[in-house]
Amino acid sequence: xxxxxxxxxEADLIAAARQGDGLAFAELIRPEYRVAxxxxxxxxxxxxxxxxxxxxxxFNAWRRLGNLRQGASLRPxxxxxxxxxxxxxxxxxxxxxxxxxxxxxxxxxVDFAGAVDLRRALLRLSHDERLIVVLRYYIDMPFEEIAITxxxxxxxxxxxxxxxxxxxxxxxxxxxAAG
Amino acid sequence: xxxxxxxDRIHQALDVEPGPGAYEQLRIALAKRPVKPQRWPAFPMRWxxxxxxxxAVATVLVLAIAAGAAYLAAHGVxxxxxxxxxxxxxxxxxxxxxxxxxxxxxxxxxxxxxxxQFAACEADVSLRxxxxxxxxxxxxxxxxPARFAIAVAQMRRHNALQIARLNAVLVASxxxxxxxxxxxxxxxxxxxxWMDAMFNSILSSQQVTVATYIRSVSNEKRNLDQxxxxxxxxxxxxISCTGSQVASxxxxxxxxxxxxxxxxxxxxxxxAPSSLAVQDNWxxxxxxxxxxxxxxxxxxxxxxxxxxxxxxxxxxxxxxxAVNVDVPDxxxx
Numbered sequence: 022x023x024x025x026x027x028x029x030x031e032a033d034l035i036a037a038a039r040q041g042d043g044l045a046f047a048e049l050i051r052p053e054y055r056v057a058x059x060x061x062x063x064x065x066x067x068x069x070x071x072x073x074x075x076x077x078x079x080f081n082a083w084r085r086l087g088n089l090r091q092g093a094s095l096r097p098x099x100x101x102x103x104x105x106x107x108x109x110x111x112x113x114x115x116x117x118x119x120x121x122x123x124x125x126x127x128x129x130x131v132d133f134a135g136a137v138d139l140r141r142a143l144l145r146l147s148h149d150e151r152l153i154v155v156l157r158y159y160i161d162m163p164f165e166e167i168a169i170t171x172x173x174x175x176x177x178x179x180x181x182x183x184x185x186x187x188x189x190x191x192x193x194x195x196x197x198a199a200g
Numbered sequence: 201x202x203x204x205x206x207x208d209r210i211h212q213a214l215d216v217e218p219g220p221g222a223y224e225q226l227r228i229a230l231a232k233r234p235v236k237p238q239r240w241p242a243f244p245m246r247w248x249x250x251x252x253x254x255x256a257v258a259t260v261l262v263l264a265i266a267a268g269a270a271y272l273a274a275h276g277v278x279x280x281x282x283x284x285x286x287x288x289x290x291x292x293x294x295x296x297x298x299x300x301x302x303x304x305x306x307x308x309x310x311x312x313x314x315x316x317q318f319a320a321c322e323a324d325v326s327l328r329x330x331x332x333x334x335x336x337x338x339x340x341x342x343x344x345p346a347r348f349a350i351a352v353a354q355m356r357r358h359n360a361l362q363i364a365r366l367n368a369v370l371v372a373s374x375x376x377x378x379x380x381x382x383x384x385x386x387x388x389x390x391x392x393x394w395m396d397a398m399f400n401s402i403l404s405s406q407q408v409t410v411a412t413y414i415r416s417v418s419n420e421k422r423n424l425d426q427x428x429x430x431x432x433x434x435x436x437x438x439i440s441c442t443g444s445q446v447a448s449x450x451x452x453x454x455x456x457x458x459x460x461x462x463x464x465x466x467x468x469x470x471x472a473p474s475s476l477a478v479q480d481n482w483x484x485x486x487x488x489x490x491x492x493x494x495x496x497x498x499x500x501x502x503x504x505x506x507x508x509x510x511x512x513x514x515x516x517x518x519x520x521x522a523v524n525v526d527v528p529d530x531x532x533x
Contacts, residue, residue: 076226
């Protein structure tokens with residue numbers, strides 16, 4: 022189909038999406054899709070579940086678009102919904118905590134055994150601890166944005182990151198010694 | 201612990217990217233569901249989910265490669281071979297398409313072709329055109345299994361358009377014409393989701409039971425009926441697409457195209473059982489007519505050709521009317 026391209030601002034897209042325009046909402050979250058998937062994968066450690074979680078989160082976000090404050094950044098708001106969706110998925114699949122998976126992208130992994138151990142270590146963290154580690158060390162998100170995503174202060178975000186890392190420290194040190 | 205160490209180790213352990221076309225599948229899913237959410241259908245292999253699963257497809261294809269490669273080696277895929285819907289023939293054809301699909305550059309064309317990046321754009325498009333030509337050659341040269349025949353015919357049509365659009369980008373970049381390059385790139389970008397969706401549907405296609413197929417067709421028909429823009433476009437009221445109304449016509453076209461594509465891919469992905477093959481063939485054919493009509497209307501809209509748009513619309517109306525007959529035939533067995 023030949024195209025006529027219309028440049029729309031974020032405000033236009035939000036307005037259209039609020040009126041039920043799914044394509045407008047899709048455009049709105051297009052820049053966030055990759056990051057959202059990586060957050061979901063970091064929390065769920067399952068490729069298919071991560072993609073499904075992002076899809077469900079997208080519909081949830083669309084329904085709740087009225088809650089997005091004017092001028093607020095879309096990314097932390099959307100990632101918070103993705104994280105909540107992942108929490109729901111994990112609650113409904115208690116067995117996944119113990120499930121051993123072969124990681125996608127393992128061909129790129131230099132230290133496969135170490136990667137699996139770290140994944141298992143991450144799975145032993147609580148949802149909130151894992152989320153904060155993923156946001157900080159996987160998404161490389163600044164503390165200020167983590168704070169907005171989690172609805173906490175920047176100081177609290179720093180504290181939570183430190184605590185989560187303390188829980189991961191033994192496994193990392195063991196790997197470091199072995200390596 | 202060094203922050204950098206933890207960063208590196210977590211990336212090493214978790215580094216993945218979403219599957220190719222995953223965002224586009226989400227986009228289509230968002231477009232086809234109304235703002236008031238509905239529950240997902242009980243059928244767990246919904247196409248929007250399955251279409252996303254290229255990783256799973258790759259796994260299945262790895263298993264099929266041995267059989268497919270052996271088949272190709274032993275028999276070849278003879279030019280204009282007699283179509284056969286044996287499992288081996290289907291696996292071999294999927295393998296052929298898969299090998300074509302993975303050759304398409306993953307990076308989006310708009311990453312190289314923007315602004316005054318003429319040289320980078322020319323280099324990028326020069327890589328894409330041979331791949332698109334190779335796909336076209338394979339789509340023409342190898343006769344598909346019967347259940348993919350209509351879908352593949354439409355793929356040829358869409359891919360031919362993509363080739364023309366890519367060539368337009370090449371010409372514009374060589375002419376250092378930023379505006380023409382931007383328009384042509386936008387057209388290429390707009391054509392990619394259709395090809396992605398159909399590739400994914402064929403690669404993931406599975407023949408299902410009568411009940412499952414009927415449920416899928418019923419869902420798609422309901423979605424088409426609930427698509428207000430589709431009904432407007434297929435209705436009898438006069439639609440003018442001149443001046444400021446071009447945008448609303450474009451919106452009608454895009455919404456309808458999403459819905460028709462959803463229906464087309466659904467009947468390929470969730471393939472009809474043998475007992476409904478004839479009815480499925482009619483439905484696919486009428487959906488293809490609707491799809492072609494939308495292409496015609498899109499081209500006419502881009503050139504301000506109201507008469508061409510109206511002609512395409514008549515064809516669309518007839519195709520939708522035919523679909524309205526096809527579906528009860530299927531639902532009533």
